[in-house]
Amino acid sequence: MAPPAAHRSGSNKRAQLGLFAGYVVAGTGALIGAILLVISLVSPQTFQGLRSMATDLAAPAGQAGAVGRTQGRSFFEAIAGYYDAGSKNAELEREIAIARVRLVEAEALRQENERLKGVLNLTLGETEPVTVARLIGSTSSSTRRLAYLSAGTNDGVTNGMPVTSPMGLVGRVLEAGSNSSRVLLLTDSESMVPVRRATDDVVAFAEGRADGSLRIRLINLGINPLEEGDIFVTSGAGGLFRPGVAVAMITQTTADGGIAQLLSNPAGTDVVIVEPIWQGEVLEDIEETVENEVAD
Amino acid sequence: MEQLNPRARSDPYGQKINRDHSPVLVHGIPWVTILLGSLTPMLPIIAAGPIVPPMGLIILVAWRLLRPGLIPLWAGFPLGLFDDLFSGQPFGSGILLFSAALIVLDLLEIRFPWRNFWQNWLSASLVFLCYLGVAAVLSGAKLTMLHFAVIAPQALLSILLFPIIASIAALLDRIRLMRVRHIG
Numbered sequence: 238m239a240p241p242a243a244h245r246s247g248s249n250k251r252a253q254l255g256l257f258a259g260y261v262v263a264g265t266g267a268l269i270g271a272i273l274l275v276i277s278l279v280s281p282q283t284f285q286g287l288r289s290m291a292t293d294l295a296a297p298a299g300q301a302g303a304v305g306r307t308q309g310r311s312f313f314e315a316i317a318g319y320y321d322a323g324s325k326n327a328e329l330e331r332e333i334a335i336a337r338v339r340l341v342e343a344e345a346l347r348q349e350n351e352r353l354k355g356v357l358n359l360t361l362g363e364t365e366p367v368t369v370a371r372l373i374g375s376t377s378s379s380t381r382r383l384a385y386l387s388a389g390t391n392d393g394v395t396n397g398m399p400v401t402s403p404m405g406l407v408g409r410v411l412e413a414g415s416n417s418s419r420v421l422l423l424t425d426s427e428s429m430v431p432v433r434r435a436t437d438d439v440v441a442f443a444e445g446r447a448d449g450s451l452r453i454r455l456i457n458l459g460i461n462p463l464e465e466g467d468i469f470v471t472s473g474a475g476g477l478f479r480p481g482v483a484v485a486m487i488t489q490t491t492a493d494g495g496i497a498q499l500l501s502n503p504a505g506t507d508v509v510i511v512e513p514i515w516q517g518e519v520l521e522d523i524e525e526t527v528e529n530e531v532a533d
Numbered sequence: 534m535e536q537l538n539p540r541a542r543s544d545p546y547g548q549k550i551n552r553d554h555s556p557v558l559v560h561g562i563p564w565v566t567i568l569l570g571s572l573t574p575m576l577p578i579i580a581a582g583p584i585v586p587p588m589g590l591i592i593l594v595a596w597r598l599l600r601p602g603l604i605p606l607w608a609g610f611p612l613g614l615f616d617d618l619f620s621g622q623p624f625g626s627g628i629l630l631f632s633a634a635l636i637v638l639d640l641l642e643i644r645f646p647w648r649n650f651w652q653n654w655l656s657a658s659l660v661f662l663c664y665l666g667v668a669a670v671l672s673g674a675k676l677t678m679l680h681f682a683v684i685a686p687q688a689l690l691s692i693l694l695f696p697i698i699a700s701i702a703a704l705l706d707r708i709r710l711m712r713v714r715h716i717g
Binding site: 259260262263264266267269270271272273274275276277278281283284287288291292295296298299302303305306372373374375376377378379380381382383384385419424425426427446447448449499502503504506 | 572573574575576577578579580581582583584585586587588605606607609610613615617618619620621622623624625626627628629630631632633635636639668669671672673674675677679680682683684687
């Protein structure tokens with residue numbers, strides 16, 4: 238490509254000034270960018286309004302894409318289903334027979350559970366979902382792991398609400414716009430969730446790693462009791478996430494915990510549930526203090 | 534003359550008599566394609582790691598190298614600002630890095646006014662590598678060595694994608710310069 242004439246100012250004073258002004262403007266732009274960057278690194282929520290507005294505008298296109306993705310995948314799954322229909326059918330029937338038995342057992346357990354809870358005077362902590370929405374995109378080219386959700390404050394979503402899928406926890410709402418919001422995925426390195434082992438009360442923190450897995454850091458250091466295949470669920474400590482939501486499975490143990498894979502892979506999640514912020518313990522604490530004050 | 538050769542009074546961009554380039558296409562196509570590239574986070578790809586190349590920057594660099602002088606030097610500010618709205622990076626990192634990329638490419642051009650495609654590819658690759666590295670540092674995430682290992686596939690993909698994007702930009706350049714406007 239031939240060099241543009243604009244670069245050959247020669248002795249033309251006007252061209253020289255124009256060239257110089259171009260560099261000054263571009264340099265000023267970069268400088269403003271650097272200042273904005275420092276501001277947003279110090280307080281990340283500063284430009285929330287601007288970003289939410291932009292996402293709200295672009296969200297309809299993203300949502301159409303998300304619907305297309307779901308339909309496209311089910312279309313290919315339907316074709317793939319014809320290949321091994323016979324053996325799959327037989328396998329499914331066998332599984333259904335087992336599942337029926339399990340279902341009855343589970344029903345019995347549920348009744349027993351209810352009875353025991355009744356004895357203990359516990360109220361059933363069923364949470365009503367705030368809304369059901371789609372993940373319409375993610376920051377797939379940045380090292381931050383954020384996803385875009387197709388619901389916002391108009392649907393009752395506010396900052397901090399946990400986002401789950403039927404397979405487990407996905408993340409929490411970081412910035413809620415009016416029709417869309419940004420979700421901090423569990424795998425973001427800024428995300429930290431208090432978890433415990435599903436089978437017992439080994440408590441830990443699940444931290445996001447850059448490559449899509451989680452780092453489980455045990456709170457009580459000592460001999461590492463973790464084994465590959467251990468499932469971790471949210472512990473509910475500190476509020477925000479309600480206890481008992483599946484989070485991750487250990488795939489590798491390290492000195493102070495392990496590396497875990499997400500159970501609810503956001504890439505395979507079409508529809509997610511936004512849950513209200515869980516404040517069980519906080520509420521109990523407040524009630525206790527109120528009772529104490531009344532007693533005083 | 535037309536009876537001998539119907540294309541006698543036209544060139545690859547259309548008829549030359551009574552026609553002119555449309556300013557909307559001439560300036561619109563590069564800007565719109567770059568902005569669309571910045572909208573890739575709205576594609577339904579929910580990635581577990583950074584995989585998708587920074588499309589906004591790649592298209593910007595492709596246009597910049599194909600047609601020097603078409604994208605003004607200050608374009609890094611508006612284009613970076615738009616990219617920041619969707620990219621997930623802290624606000625301002627796109628403005629800073631896009632502006633820096635344009636200034637660096639301008640300085641490279643002063644040093645090497647006549648280039649071939651391989652030189653363009655090399656300079657674009659260097660820009661992408663620096664952009665991805667610095668963007669990871671500025672992302673506000675707690676940095677580990679893993680972060681830089683994770684962006685390696687993305688960097689490779691960006692470098693391999695550049696010739697394709699450059700060819701697409703060259704194709705769009707022919708549409709951009711079509712003589713569609715009637716004069717008189």
